[in-house]
Amino acid sequence: xxxxxxxxxxxFRKAGFSxxxxxxxxxxxxxxxxxxxxxxxxxxxxxxxxxxxFIVFSLVYLxxxxxxxxxEHFLGRRLSTDVI
Numbered sequence: 001x002x003x004x005x006x007x008x009x010x011x012f013r014k015a016g017f018s019x020x021x022x023x024x025x026x027x028x029x030x031x032x033x034x035x036x037x038x039x040x041x042x043x044x045x046x047x048x049x050x051x052x053x054f055i056v057f058s059l060v061y062l063x064x065x066x067x068x069x070x071x072e073h074f075l076g077r078r079l080s081t082d083v084i
Contacts, residue, residue, distance in 0.1 A: 015074040
């Protein structure tokens with residue numbers, strides 16, 4: 001069985017989401033970012049624009065995840081300490 005223990009997965013589980021809900025959210029995020037990337041490629045967006053967009057997205061993701069861990073809240077739910 002494939003086991004992925006990433007920050008995002010752990011955060012979803014500690015917030016009380018089921019495994020299916022966690023996977024659905026992660027797959028949704030992957031599909032969203034893939035759609036943006038493919039759209040940019042098809043429309044001929046410059047590489048530097050795609051690169052800086054990725055950097056901005058990564059920094060926003062880092063900030064959101066850091067705030068969630070610090071505040072112990074994620075998507076309106078309090079994080080549980082007993083779930084791994």
